[in-house]
Amino acid sequence: MSESDAMALLETQVPLLLLYRGKVRDIYDVGDNRLLMVASDRVSAFDVILTQPIPRKGEVLTQLTAWWLDSLRDVLDHHLLSCDPDEIVEQVPSLRESRDAWARRSMLVHRTEPVMVECVIRGYVSGSAWKEYRTSGTLAGERLPEGLVESDKLSAPIFSPATKAQTGHDENIPFSRVVELQGEEEANRLRELSLAVYEHGATIAKEHGIILADTKFEFGHHSDGRLLLIDEVLTPDSSRFWPADLYEPGRGQTSLDKQPVRDLLDGMTEWDKSAPPPDLPEQVVRETTERYMEIFRRLTGTELDDFRPPNFG
Numbered sequence: 326m327s328e329s330d331a332m333a334l335l336e337t338q339v340p341l342l343l344l345y346r347g348k349v350r351d352i353y354d355v356g357d358n359r360l361l362m363v364a365s366d367r368v369s370a371f372d373v374i375l376t377q378p379i380p381r382k383g384e385v386l387t388q389l390t391a392w393w394l395d396s397l398r399d400v401l402d403h404h405l406l407s408c409d410p411d412e413i414v415e416q417v418p419s420l421r422e423s424r425d426a427w428a429r430r431s432m433l434v435h436r437t438e439p440v441m442v443e444c445v446i447r448g449y450v451s452g453s454a455w456k457e458y459r460t461s462g463t464l465a466g467e468r469l470p471e472g473l474v475e476s477d478k479l480s481a482p483i484f485s486p487a488t489k490a491q492t493g494h495d496e497n498i499p500f501s502r503v504v505e506l507q508g509e510e511e512a513n514r515l516r517e518l519s520l521a522v523y524e525h526g527a528t529i530a531k532e533h534g535i536i537l538a539d540t541k542f543e544f545g546h547h548s549d550g551r552l553l554l555i556d557e558v559l560t561p562d563s564s565r566f567w568p569a570d571l572y573e574p575g576r577g578q579t580s581l582d583k584q585p586v587r588d589l590l591d592g593m594t595e596w597d598k599s600a601p602p603p604d605l606p607e608q609v610v611r612e613t614t615e616r617y618m619e620i621f622r623r624l625t626g627t628e629l630d631d632f633r634p635p636n637f638g
């Protein structure tokens with residue numbers, strides 16, 4: 326069995342101190358101000374984690390983040406030290422025996438103090454932004470032109486921050502609230518860096534026939550004082566990717582990720598969107614794996630199985 330054929334994982338097991346289980350990632354302490362972020366195959370919908378894992382999802386999220394961060398090396402500082410299993414074992418020898426449990430789905434990263442603001446950039450009016458606009462004509466508290474329809478392109482991408490809720494839904498906040506929380510200088514920095522990474526991502530995605538409608542970034546403070554881009558970057562879990570050839574304003578768009586899961590769950594009027602979630606039929610699981618692998622292939626131009634982790638040394 327190759328490393329890529331490893332089983333789908335709902336919960337990772339690595340012989341290190343577990344610090345946190347997120348919706349998708351299990352975060353382990355590696356010492357020396359470093360973390361091992363292991364992406365499971367958990368999938369969440371409506372903030373509920375589903376019972377069935379999506380094979381290869383964690384691997385796609387990790388490898389895609391590494392691919393983007395490699396392309397961003399001249400744009401800003403980030404947390405990724407390595408996602409090459411050989412190099413990770415070299416740096417953390419205690420991980421040698423458990424390699425099958427974490428290889429291909431893990432990133433060795435600088436540990437940071439996360440900024441408690443989700444840095445969302447929107448190039449198009451969709452999701453909660455469409456809801457806010459329809460209700461009040463604004464986005465992140467700022468007035469938008471009248472007459473926009475759902476999924477319309479904005480004249481320029483907008484920083485549309487949200488609180489980083491420990492539990493439950495994130496809440497959109499105006500820029501002035503980010504200034505209150507982080508100070509003016511850092512608020513401006515978060516906005517500028519986020520816009521720069523969005524522009525970078527949107528340009529590359531467009532070359533591959535994909536619209537980057539919106540995306541969410543996280544930043545953290547390293548103990549050496551640097552502000553680093555952390556977490557996953559420009560993945561289908563943190564972004565809305567739309568096939569450009571199917572784009573049509575005035576309605577919701579098909580997105581290139583968990584759409585099969587959402588379509589199924591949307592159709593289940595008897596489910597009240599709280600735990601326990603309904604089971605996913607095998608075919609939906611299979612189609613969702615396909616979606617994740619397809620977005621990886623389309624963006625990077627490489628099959629997931631042929632992709633070798635970049636060197637961040």
Ligand SMILES: Nc1ncnc2c1ncn2[C@@H]1O[C@H](COP(=O)(O)OP(=O)(O)O)[C@@H](O)[C@H]1O
Pocket residue numbers: 346347348349350351352360362404434435436437438439543545555556557
């Ligand atoms: N370099 C880092 N230092 C500290 N925390 C990080 C770093 N990178 C990511 N994180 C945190 O790890 C978690 C990632 O796991 P995830 O499953 O995505 O969690 P969540 O359910 O909170 O989104 C996030 O809470 C994120 O803020």
Ligand SMILES: [Mg+2]
Pocket residue numbers: 347348349
């Ligand atoms: Mg997350």
